Amino acid sequence: MMKKKMAICLEDVCVRYGDASVLEDVNLSVYENEILGIIGPNGGGKTTILKVMLGLIAPDSGHVSVFGGSIAENRHLIGYVPQHSSFDRQFPASVWDVVMMGRLSAGKFLRGFDDVDRRVCADALGTVDALSFRDKQIGDLSGGERQRVLVARALACEPRVLLLDEPTASADRTVESKFYEILSKLKEKMAVVLVSHDIGAVSVYVDKIACVNQRLFYHDDKEIGAQEIAKTYRCPVELIAHGVPHRVLKRHKGALGK
Amino acid sequence: MIDVLQYDFMRYALVAGVLASIACGIIGTYVVTKRIVFISGGISHAAFGGIGLGYFLGVSPFLGAVVAGVFFAVVMGFFAKRMGQRDDTVIGVVWSFGMAMGILFVYMTPGYAPDLMSYLFGSILAVPVNELYLMLALDVVIVATVWLFYKEFFAVCFDEEFARVRGVKVDFVNVVLLCLIALTVVLLIRVVGIILVIAMLSIPAAIAGRLVHDMRRMMGVAVVVGCVFMVVGLGVSYALDLPSGATIILVSVLGFVFSGFCGKK
Numbered sequence: 001m002m003k004k005k006m007a008i009c010l011e012d013v014c015v016r017y018g019d020a021s022v023l024e025d026v027n028l029s030v031y032e033n034e035i036l037g038i039i040g041p042n043g044g045g046k047t048t049i050l051k052v053m054l055g056l057i058a059p060d061s062g063h064v065s066v067f068g069g070s071i072a073e074n075r076h077l078i079g080y081v082p083q084h085s086s087f088d089r090q091f092p093a094s095v096w097d098v099v100m101m102g103r104l105s106a107g108k109f110l111r112g113f114d115d116v117d118r119r120v121c122a123d124a125l126g127t128v129d130a131l132s133f134r135d136k137q138i139g140d141l142s143g144g145e146r147q148r149v150l151v152a153r154a155l156a157c158e159p160r161v162l163l164l165d166e167p168t169a170s171a172d173r174t175v176e177s178k179f180y181e182i183l184s185k186l187k188e189k190m191a192v193v194l195v196s197h198d199i200g201a202v203s204v205y206v207d208k209i210a211c212v213n214q215r216l217f218y219h220d221d222k223e224i225g226a227q228e229i230a231k232t233y234r235c236p237v238e239l240i241a242h243g244v245p246h247r248v249l250k251r252h253k254g255a256l257g258k
Numbered sequence: 259m260i261d262v263l264q265y266d267f268m269r270y271a272l273v274a275g276v277l278a279s280i281a282c283g284i285i286g287t288y289v290v291t292k293r294i295v296f297i298s299g300g301i302s303h304a305a306f307g308g309i310g311l312g313y314f315l316g317v318s319p320f321l322g323a324v325v326a327g328v329f330f331a332v333v334m335g336f337f338a339k340r341m342g343q344r345d346d347t348v349i350g351v352v353w354s355f356g357m358a359m360g361i362l363f364v365y366m367t368p369g370y371a372p373d374l375m376s377y378l379f380g381s382i383l384a385v386p387v388n389e390l391y392l393m394l395a396l397d398v399v400i401v402a403t404v405w406l407f408y409k410e411f412f413a414v415c416f417d418e419e420f421a422r423v424r425g426v427k428v429d430f431v432n433v434v435l436l437c438l439i440a441l442t443v444v445l446l447i448r449v450v451g452i453i454l455v456i457a458m459l460s461i462p463a464a465i466a467g468r469l470v471h472d473m474r475r476m477m478g479v480a481v482v483v484g485c486v487f488m489v490v491g492l493g494v495s496y497a498l499d500l501p502s503g504a505t506i507i508l509v510s511v512l513g514f515v516f517s518g519f520c521g522k523k
Contacts, residue, residue: 054423080423091291091416092473101413106425110406137471157424 004031006068007161007191008053008078013062015048022048026062026216030161035183035192037206044213046195050163053193054080067160076105079159079190083166084146089139095149096134099125102156117156124155128182144175151182161191168196180205262496267383271502274385275488277393278449278458281400283481285442286463287473288435292415295460297334300349301436302443302455304330304356309377309447310363319377320392320444326356327440335433380451380503382492389448396445400438411435412473449488450503458484461510465517487513 008030015023023045030036030053040046051057052064055071066074079102102124103117125131128148138146147167154162162183168176183192184205194206211217262268289298308326312319330352338348364374376384404411410431413421422428439459446455466479491506498505 054419056419056422075423076425078423080420082417082419087417088291088293090467092287092467092471092476093412093416094472097412097473098416100409101416101420101424104409104413104421104424104426106427109410109426113409139471153420 004033006030007032007066008193009063009065010049010052011063011065013052013059013064015045015052015057016060021214023052023059023212024215026212028210028216030191030193032160032191033187034207035187035194035205037209038193038195038212039197039209040212042197046197046212047165049212049216050080050165050193050195053163054078076157077160079154079157079162081147081150081154081162081164081167083169084143084150085169087138087146091138093138094134095125095130095136095138095141096121098138098149099134099153099156102153120158121152121156124152125149127155127186128152142175144172144179147179148182155186159190161193162186164192164194166196167194267385268492268496270385270387270390271382271492272489273390274382274393274449275492275506276485277390277397278446279462279484279488280397280481281442281445282458283462283466283479283484284400284404284477285438286459286461286484287466287477287480288411288415289439289459290463290467291473291476292435294436294439295456296346296349297436298439298443298459299456300334300353300356301327301331301440302446302452303353305440305443305447306377306452307356307359307363310360310367313367314363320389320447323444323447324441327443328437330356331436331440332433335436336429339429376451377447378451378453379501380447380449380454380506382449382502382506385448393445393448396441400441403434403438407431407434450506454503454507457507457510458487461514462487465514468517483513 006029008028010026010028013023013026013028014021026045026049028049038046038049048057052059053066053071055064055075064071067077068074099121100113100117103113103121122131122134125134128151130145130148130152133141133145138149141149151162151164151167164183167183168179183194186192187207263272289295305323305327308322308324308329309319310322311326312322315322334345334348334352338345361374373381410421410426413424413426414428414431414435418428418432421431442459443452443455446458450458462480462484463476465483466476470476470479487506487510491509492502494500494509495502495505
């Protein structure tokens with residue numbers, strides 16, 4: 001099978017807030033054309049891993065590379081989808097305004113958006129099936145619609161890796177499966193990393209699962225409902241942080257507390 | 259009523275009110291959507307220290323207010339976060355420090371003690387013509403900067419983290435925005451005074467935010483709403499012989515409460 005290109009690589013990453021250790025010796029590789037689910041209890045460091053990948057938190061030790069370069073060099077290749085519930089619903093912005101933010105870059109400073117920007121944004125909205133409400137105010141959308149708009153904003157960055165923070169929090173099952181179908185289309189073109197505290201939510205469409213609770217436990221394939229994809233991926237050795245292959249997620253959760 | 263316009267001071271007051279409304283409508287929109295009403299309050303009270311310093315050094319108190327306002331805007335935007343202090347703690351410190359410095363400087367200034375009340379509560383009816391030009395210049399600076407930084411301000415107000423990931427210099431943009439707030443405060447000092455500045459920065463924009471859901475339109479509506487409050491407030495204060503700054507604020511608050519009943523949610 002063709003070797004996949006590595007998108008993001010974390011090596012021995014440690015993060016501390018004051019005296020509290022949030023991440024310890026995390027090793028993780030994200031490859032193109034696959035969806036990696038990072039799961040773990042609240043406060044376990046899931047969001048911290050995302051922020052390390054985004055360069056919003058500098059690790060206390062360890063190394064992070066994005067497409068072979070530093071975060072600063074290649075951060076523009078990352079599309080970031082934050083939690084949709086954290087936004088001010090009264091904010092005076094239309095769907096279109098929000099998606100256009102994806103076209104911002106350091107180079108755009110003091111320059112306006114052009115036709116290329118508008119075309120990319122229209123394409124991004126089309127990809128998530130949100131063109132029909134491009135003029136709606138962001139606060140008037142349902143949770144699922146708002147989530148898709150935030151994905152469109154990330155796609156407007158023309159990313160090669162997409163990072164999503166709790167994308168299906170408080171979404172019902174129909175909304176959720178529609179959302180994952182979009183993600184599985186997207187992984188044809190890029191790497192996808194999503195963070196969730198809901199194990200069930202990530203099971204069907206996710207190719208690999210990493211469990212994080214200070215330390216990272218890596219599953220080379222997902223254990224639940226994964227028959228057809230399970231044999232496709234081999235376990236890259238550098239990805240097993242502490243050499244504990246967990247066969248059943250449930251058991252692993254119980255062991256995490258220690 | 260219209261005959262009051264034959265007085266120069268009334269015409270100047272109206273022009274001052276309109277010039278102030280332009281700045282506070284535009285910058286107020288950022289203050290409201292970014293939820294930094296109290297940072298703005300901190301900057302405005304810090305500017306009082308500059309007014310005192312201006313008197314003490316024998317230069318224009320408004321120049322002092324500009325310098326002090328911008329200085330504390332930079333302090334709050336840049337250093338406070340780096341020192342790991344909580345935002346509201348820094349606001350409280352800057353707020354009271356500015357007031358204390360203002361009072362001490364004025365106290366130490368030899369000779370006639372200036373009328374502090376006019377800075378604290380405004381004196382729109384006493385605005386001299388050269389100050390109108392100063393206000394106009396500040397408006398031009400504010401409008402031009404907002405025009406240049408529009409999409410960066412917009413992104414930083416909506417989602418700082420995302421803007422940072424996109425390579426926007428978020429800290430710099432924030433400091434520029436705080437400096438614009440400082441300039442707006444200086445513009446408003448003459449009209450409503452330092453203590454009431456917060457009302458003019460928040461009320462017109464808040465009402466506009468209920469009426470429209472587009473940032474540019476929100477700015478436009480906030481400017482118009484601000485103008486209406488200025489004119490009505492001035493009219494009422496003239497007719498009833500009330501202090502103008504406080505009357506403008508009261509009219510604004512009434513408008514705010516009224517808009518809460520009839521504006522859409």
